[in-house]
Amino acid sequence: MKTLWAALTEPNRLHIVELLRDGPLTVGEITERLGLQQPQVSKHLKVLSETAIVEVQPQANRRIYKLRREPFQELESWLQSFRRLWEERFDRLDDYLLELQATEQPTRNRSEDTNV
Amino acid sequence: MFDDHSLSPRVGEQEVVVERQFSVPRTLMFQVFTQPEHLKRWWAPPPYTIPVCTIDLRPGGIWHYCMHSPEGQDQWARAVYREIVPPEKLVYTTTFADEYANPIEGMPEHLTTMLFTEEAGKTSVTARVQFASAAALKVALDLGMLQGMSITWEYLVEYVQELQAK
Numbered sequence: 001m002k003t004l005w006a007a008l009t010e011p012n013r014l015h016i017v018e019l020l021r022d023g024p025l026t027v028g029e030i031t032e033r034l035g036l037q038q039p040q041v042s043k044h045l046k047v048l049s050e051t052a053i054v055e056v057q058p059q060a061n062r063r064i065y066k067l068r069r070e071p072f073q074e075l076e077s078w079l080q081s082f083r084r085l086w087e088e089r090f091d092r093l094d095d096y097l098l099e100l101q102a103t104e105q106p107t108r109n110r111s112e113d114t115n116v
Numbered sequence: 117m118f119d120d121h122s123l124s125p126r127v128g129e130q131e132v133v134v135e136r137q138f139s140v141p142r143t144l145m146f147q148v149f150t151q152p153e154h155l156k157r158w159w160a161p162p163p164y165t166i167p168v169c170t171i172d173l174r175p176g177g178i179w180h181y182c183m184h185s186p187e188g189q190d191q192w193a194r195a196v197y198r199e200i201v202p203p204e205k206l207v208y209t210t211t212f213a214d215e216y217a218n219p220i221e222g223m224p225e226h227l228t229t230m231l232f233t234e235e236a237g238k239t240s241v242t243a244r245v246q247f248a249s250a251a252a253l254k255v256a257l258d259l260g261m262l263q264g265m266s267i268t269w270e271y272l273v274e275y276v277q278e279l280q281a282k
Contacts, residue, residue, distance in 0.1 A: 009224075075130075079130060079132055082132050082245070083132050083134055085161070086132070086134040086243055086245075087134060087136075088161060089158070089159070089161070090134065090136040090241070092158040092159075092161075093136075093138065093148070093158050093241075094136075094138060095158070096148070096154075096157050096158040097138055097139075097140050097144075097148065100140075100144075100148075101140070
């Protein structure tokens with residue numbers, strides 16, 4: 001998982017992934033849309049292939065790059081973990097608020113008593 | 117390009133929204149989210165504790181706290197308030213820090229927006245957490261001390277180096 005974060009924290013690589021979200025592209029198409037030099041794009045694509053974020057499909061004499069599904073399922077499960085973290089935090093908050101109200105109750109009664 | 121729409125890999129801009137209703141008035145809820153003596157009691161996942169927590173509640177002010185593990189490790193975090201509308205709204209960015217509240221260099225931040233709405237004496241709390249990048253999400257998870265996973269300084273240093281290496 002660590003390599004996924006590392007691969008995506010580079011802005012150009014993130015940009016490539018964003019481009020590929022809309023569908024598979026060739027190196028040439030990616031180069032054109034990013035406005036970078038082809039060797040640079042190839043270097044980034046190599047990193048993305050090594051980290052299994054993209055895969056290559058040879059088609060006739062062209063190489064088509066597309067996103068692989070698995071790393072994003074992993075990312076999604078990390079997001080789910082984060083959600084669970086907050087759900088658990090809300091559980092603790094609920095317990096704490098009950099505790100707070102339980103201790104506040106006698107105080108409130110006392111102040112009512114003094115008003116009488 | 118994914119058939120399964122729920123996957124929608126918006127890697128550039130991730131967010132998580134969690135909402136819950138509590139049977140307390142909004143003014144109390146706001147205090148529970150902004151006063152150290154309250155936060156120390158519920159913010160950290162057990163067995164972690166929060167021995168130190170300071171809050172300077174104003175825009176640009178810092179909320180600085182320490183999460184202490186049963187193994188004796190201290191992990192500091194800091195949040196900087198961007199917007200404070202008592203008792204309705206809190207907006208802040210969070211990241212790892214040192215004990216003097218200096219952010220750890222190279223660490224991405226995540227943005228949290230807390231909304232408190234009151235209806236018939238009950239308060240709905242909405243936490244919207246936005247991650248500018250996948251790396252920011254990872255930092256957020258680590259900050260939460262996910263499921264007993266203890267984060268050591270060595271790991272952090274390694275992680276920051278990894279971020280800076282690119």
